[in-house]
Amino acid sequence: MNSFARIYYNYRRIAKTIILFLIISGPGVIVMLADNDAGGITTYAATGAKYGYGLIWFLVLLLPVAYYVQEMTVRLGAVTKRGHAEAIFSAFGPFWGWFSLLDLALTDWLTLVTEFIGMTAALSIFHVPPIMTIIVVAVVMLLMVLQGRYWTWEKIALVFAALNLIYIPGAFIIHPSISNILHQGAIPHFPGGLNNDIFFFLMANIGTTIAPWMIFFQQSAVVDKGLQEKDIAWEKVDTFMGSVFTIMVATFIIVVTGTVLRGVQIESAAQAAIKLMGINKYLGTFLAVGLFDAGFLGAICISLASSWAIGEVFGWAHSLNYKIREAPWFYGAYLLAILTAGSVVLIPGAPLVLITLFVQVIAVTLLPAALVFLILLLNNEETMGKYKNTRWQNTITTMIVVVIIILSTLYAVSALFPSLFK
Amino acid sequence: MSKGMRVTLSQRIREFFLKRFRKIREINKRYEKSSIKMTPAVRISLLFLRIYLIFLVVVLVYKFVTLVR
Amino acid sequence: MTAIQKRKAGQTYFLTEILGAKVYLGEKKIGKLKDIVIEETGKIPIVMYIIVSRPFGDPALLIPWDKVRSLSNKEIIVDIESVNQYEGEPAEGAILLADHILDKKVLDTEGREVDVVYDVKLIMRYGKMYVSKVDFSWHGLLRRMGLRRLSDFIYNMTEKSYEETISWSYIEPLPTGLGSFKGNVKLKVLKEKLADMPPVDVADILEELDHDQRVAIFNQLETEHASDTLEEIDPHVQRALISSLDKGKVAQLLNEMTVGQAADVLSVLPKDQADDILELINKDDAKKIQAILERQEENILNYVTEDIIKLPPDMTADQAQEDFPHYARAKDVVMYLYVVDSRDKLLGVIDLKELLKADDKALLEDIMNDNVVSLNPNSTLKEAYETFVRYSFRAIPIVDDNDKILGVIPYRDVVNIKHRFWE
Structure with missing residues (x-):
């Protein structure tokens, strides 16, 4: 074989891999980038502003955490062909079923509110009135699902997911020093020592990386996409790429705020964007657009996660492949979630800060259960067959879940009783 | 006429809720038996989750009470 | 293409x-x-x-x-x-x-x-x-x-x-x-070795293929290799293959062969096709080939001998053995005994070796082989030659439509002829 042939052979293989990946990819990349929702962006921006590049290593550690958890939903969905809510009902009975479903609906709704807060805040930087933002967003979100095909929905969502990568070129505008980033960010250490403050930030970052709705969303999306056992390998790659993207985006946000806004107290991403506006117009714009996109991406995924879950349990037609007339309840739940969450943001004097705080706490009530159920379901040989967790997967996911449960519980408690850890 | 309407309306509302409750009962019945095999690991995990849930409820209630005070 | x-x-x-x-x-x-x-x-x-x-x-x-x-x-x-x-x-x-x-x-x-x-x-x-x-x-x-x-x-x-x-x-x-x-x-084969494979093996592969593939692969062979391969291919396949090849190409291949080989190849073709191709070959060779082709078409009757041993079916083996020197005198073919009835109808053949091995009292009709390979009076020399190659007999009887034996054509005569026109 001459070298031309060899080059061509490898080129075709790579091209084929990419094409196949693009066909299969979707749920993994979308869920992971949606994970960088409005709340996530705020967390990263605040982390960067407070500790500079100092906690980048920690985010990199979160990459396998996100991957291993979400990867389980892929197998569960592709093998059992049903969503997580239905799986919990079926495996653990009505008590845990209703608990998960109601808790999910509540968490999702509250998170949805935070996404709307993020979106309206982001666009008000460009002097768009909140009511406009909410109406336009609601209409776009409706149009996205009403065309009646999962495939189209997924492609549109992927475009918004790709827009989330806007932070990457954004970070290059400011020419950060790569050697500084590596020196300060690559080595695990706790800038300023392991105190309550840094603990709070670490836990906040974990909280934004693993959220209960992600588990429900990806499993349902895998089912709705109609993925089969044979697609599992690709979907794993999809999930892995997604987790790489999400960590990359998070890192670049930290680089931006860590370079430019070092030492500035940040309450929200929108506020960070406004501050950046003053320093570099493009940078501020990037952050604002990115924030809006993050909120939007989060909103479309979170509202769908609830609709799918409710549809599964109530036995309604629950697929994006249905027309509105074929699945009225499914789309009804979706619309209801968007409209109510959107309206809450518009209520003058609504306790938005309290809601933002409350989200984390409510999420913590669901997260441990969802994670434990996930591992138990993945060990059910009857349904999973050869796709059940291997010993290695069990070891690593159990470790992850134990750590997440402990840290997120501490986080929730510290959020409820700020004085406790001081 | 209007009275008749009102009766129908309240009847409708009642029927609506009855229907929903029936649906919920139906779901409860459908998933009555948990399908997963109750191995010790599953038992322990579920027990832990119950205790954890109770703990969280206690914490939340405590917070609520302190807030109200 | x-x-x-x-x-x-x-x-x-x-x-x-x-x-x-x-x-x-x-x-x-x-x-x-x-x-x-x-x-x-x-x-x-x-x-x-x-x-x-x-x-x-x-x-x-x-x-x-x-x-x-x-x-x-x-x-x-x-x-x-x-x-x-x-x-x-x-x-x-x-x-x-x-x-x-x-x-x-x-x-x-x-x-x-x-x-x-x-x-x-x-x-x-x-x-x-x-x-x-x-x-x-x-x-x-x-x-x-x-x-x-x-x-x-x-x-x-x-x-x-x-x-x-x-x-x-x-x-x-x-x-x-x-x-x-x-x-x-x-x-299945080393690509670069296709050229190195003995023509016999290439021929075997070609015979297995279907027509279009055969033509395509044959066209890939170098002229000399192709020419050698063509000789080795089964005549039926040869005919189909040559018909599909460009006539100029066939002429080229034939030029690579001896005139005897060329004649052999051309003889499988219908006359008009063979003539077309002959026109493309250089004059001297064409003439020689033409001559051979004509010889090949010659009737076998010119080569038939009637001096053979004919015996009745009811004779016993010991009798035949005893009188063999007498029968064999002045005969052209003595290794086979032809069993015939009173009207010279061929009933069977006995190899001399089998006669010697037979029971004394056995009748000739019991030991004879009654499944006789024979030629007819219209057969050509070429056909006779092919039959010899196929069965490895040393003589083949010629019978008419009524199975009456007309004579025998001995292998050595055909071989001699072959030598004469092959080389």
Whole structure:
């Protein structure tokens, strides 16, 4: 074989891999980038502003955490062909079923509110009135699902997911020093020592990386996409790429705020964007657009996660492949979630800060259960067959879940009783 | 006429809720038996989750009470 | 490819050129050709299904080949009742031409990587589509890189055939578990060794192939090698092969042979075809060949001897043995005894060795072989020669329509003749 042939052979293989990946990819990349929702962006921006590049290593550690958890939903969905809510009902009975479903609906709704807060805040930087933002967003979100095909929905969502990568070129505008980033960010250490403050930030970052709705969303999306056992390998790659993207985006946000806004107290991403506006117009714009996109991406995924879950349990037609007339309840739940969450943001004097705080706490009530159920379901040989967790997967996911449960519980408690850890 | 309407309306509302409750009962019945095999690991995990849930409820209630005070 | 071959071989397609062709159901476009499902049934795989990809994530269609009405590089027209009922995935273990074969490595018999499957050639014959060839030539590479014009240009400049396009018959049965990234295409013969293979073996391979492939591969051989191979091929196959070859090429091949060999080859052809070819060979040789051909057509009766041992069926073996010296006197053929009835009708043959081994009291009709290979008075010398080669007898009787024995033709006479006109 001459070298031309060899080059061509490898080129075709790579091209084929990419094409196949693009066909299969979707749920993994979308869920992971949606994970960088409005709340996530705020967390990263605040982390960067407070500790500079100092906690980048920690985010990199979160990459396998996100991957291993979400990867389980892929197998569960592709093998059992049903969503997580239905799986919990079926495996653990009505008590845990209703608990998960109601808790999910509540968490999702509250998170949805935070996404709307993020979106309206982001666009008000460009002097768009909140009511406009909410109406336009609601209409776009409706149009996205009403065309009646999962495939189209997924492609549109992927475009918004790709827009989330806007932070990457954004970070290059400011020419950060790569050697500084590596020196300060690559080595695990706790800038300023392991105190309550840094603990709070670490836990906040974990909280934004693993959220209960992600588990429900990806499993349902895998089912709705109609993925089969044979697609599992690709979907794993999809999930892995997604987790790489999400960590990359998070890192670049930290680089931006860590370079430019070092030492500035940040309450929200929108506020960070406004501050950046003053320093570099493009940078501020990037952050604002990115924030809006993050909120939007989060909103479309979170509202769908609830609709799918409710549809599964109530036995309604629950697929994006249905027309509105074929699945009225499914789309009804979706619309209801968007409209109510959107309206809450518009209520003058609504306790938005309290809601933002409350989200984390409510999420913590669901997260441990969802994670434990996930591992138990993945060990059910009857349904999973050869796709059940291997010993290695069990070891690593159990470790992850134990750590997440402990840290997120501490986080929730510290959020409820700020004085406790001081 | 209007009275008749009102009766129908309240009847409708009642029927609506009855229907929903029936649906919920139906779901409860459908998933009555948990399908997963109750191995010790599953038992322990579920027990832990119950205790954890109770703990969280206690914490939340405590917070609520302190807030109200 | 010459025009003649193209016509003979039916319409051919390159896989990479028909992929992506728009698929129509009547006037309505339903998707694009995504892949082709083949099945290895006989010598070459046959196309079973086409896979049609559809826009907007609709599931692909799996349409049986017999629903395809027309096919070109631009558009494919199918005739199906409804689109939805053909939604489906190819069965487990199905072979997808584009996904599983294209761009795979080509390995030779020793597992060395030869090249890459740049393209697959398909051939349409009697409404069925077959996979005829695998293209791993650099022309294929150029075409795949969008440099078709360059490839054509070079091709026309050099006027060489696609020498690295190889018939599917040279491909080992495909391995199971072929996937998008798994498995290679393995050759049955070392490509570079095809030229080194003894002509007898090449002939054997050619005899196994079907006609079009045979012509294609034969055309790839160098003239001298081809000429040697042609001699070794079975006469029936020879005839078909020569008929499909360009006459100029045949003349070239014959020039490489001795006149005897050339005559041998030409003798399988109908007279007018042979004459056409003879005109293209140089005059001296043509004359000699012509002479031989004529000799070969000579009737065997001129070579028949009537001096043979004829015995009645009811004679006993010891009697025959006892009188053998007497019978054998002044006979041309003494190794066989011909058992005949009173009217000279041939009943059987006894080999002299069998007579000697036989029971004394056995009758000749008991020990004779009554399944006699014989020739008729119209047989030519050539036919006689072929019969000798086939059965290794030392003499063959000539009988008329009533099985009456007219005489015997001895092998040595034919061989002598052969020597005379062969060399």
